[in-house]
Amino acid sequence: MTSNFDVAMSGDSPPVRDSGIVLEDVGIGFGAFQAVSGIDLEIAEGEFICLLGPSGCGKSTVLMALAGFVAPNHGRIWLGGREVASPSPDCGVVFQNSDALFDWLTVRQNVAFGPRMRSVAQARQREIVDEYLGLVGLRHAAGRYPSQLSGGMRQRVQIARVLANEPRVVLMDEPFGALDAQTREVMQQELDRIWRAHRSTVLFVTHDIDEAILLADRVVVMTAGPSARVKSSYEVDLPRPRQESSAGFAELRSRLRADISEEVRISLRAQGIDPERAAA
Amino acid sequence: MTAVAERPVSAVPARRWRFRGVAWTVVTLAAGLAVWTAVAWWYGSALVASPAETLRAGIDLAKDGSLGESVLASTRRILLGWALGVVVGGPIGILMGRVPAIRRLLDPYIEFFRFIPPIAFVTLAIVWFGIGEMSKIVLIFYTSVFIVTINTIAGVLAIEESKLRAAASLGANRWQLLHAVVLPAAIPYIVTGARLAMGNSFLTIVSAEIVAADTGIGAMIWQSRNYGRIDWIFVGIIALGLLGFVCDRLIRIGAGRLLRRYGVKV
């Protein structure tokens, strides 16, 4: 996988355009409703980006457009040097809800799905599946069906299934949002470990500030919708694995909180809720 | 008692429940037979054959081979027409569920024909396909195919968007999406459609065989009228009910065993 990147990086074109993600003045709407507009964002190869913003601002919408599930009505999206037109195995998606797993397939078969669709040889499929099941710590559950797994295990299967396809980019839409607090914490640490072992380009959507600081190289904050855009961007220059108790963590958290709470207030007012009253 | 004590605790109530289930079935069957006997006694055997008379007639018809022949003939027609209906209705339903253009094209016809009972086509079927097996099989097919199609469409439309998106972003092309995701996800609905279709097939087979057949349970019931044999009619009716029960049980057991991982609950 890394060798692919080297080849891409050595080209003549600008490296980001060649291998990472570029959003150029992107707008996405649903009928008359313009969810996001004027989104400009560049993500370098191997970078872990967290997209942060108030609920309903359009984070999922941006991610769905990157995955090729919805087409932007303005601007262009580039991924690995090619314009995104339709879903592709270059770009894996981990969904918030584990009903994205195939219930009639075992864990092993779910993880093998991508390689199987791409007609990878049987023996190689087995190697790949073993490798990624090992990476997410699920070898012992290979023969089980999704309904026989806990919520955290199911999200591990989703992650392994996506990585087994060796995509250039991994998109994650609040993958731990449906998990209980303890499981969520474990999964965040696991994902950090997996990513450090694997170093793929990740766009991770969340509305949880701590989660974003824990995982991201860079946190990108979106404004409240409609016509949401990128508001600000924070480099997270803390050593991994990160401690929520560290001074740098706390400082970044309070800056992000100030930044976001403004947008949350706007978003609440748009929904007819008075944030000052609600807080009192 | 010692044998019971050695089993897991939960096994005891489960066994007791099963025993109570069997006991209840025996009680209801006995009550039914008693009512039937009373009604037969009240109206006389010219109108209602009693359980004993029906049993005797059944044994006679079984001995001379005509009962077995009738059951076999009907079963074969039902299984052929029904299987054809499932094999054709499933794929049509999947295509209609996935391809809006095909759905728009076929929907009016499905919505039109599904309200026309097969009995309306019995005469036409005989004129077109002859008095032989073909006309009956076509009628059973007709009565099966729409209900399987409609259920399959419902199954396809119920598939979670995230499954389809996940498959597409894992590299599945259109064809792979159909057979690796859409078909397996729709299987519980297809099985439901197939069970309903089996019920329809039994309703249809009798009308088809009454109008034009010299074998089959429907024909047997119809010919009994000419001989004035009420007891044979009762044998035919009981045979139909039992056959239907057995067929549904076989589908349920078969689907439960083979298709359990697709989420088929029976």
Ligand SMILES: Nc1ncnc2c1ncn2[C@@H]1O[C@H](COP(=O)(O)OP(=O)(O)O)[C@@H](O)[C@H]1O
């Ligand atoms: N398929 C859709 N049709 C119409 N509106 C949609 C659709 N998907 C999302 N939206 C709207 O777009 C906005 C952004 O949604 P979303 O991207 O899901 O927000 P987030 O993920 O940030 O919570 C919301 O106002 C939502 O109601």
Ligand SMILES: [Mg+2]
């Ligand atoms: Mg969302």
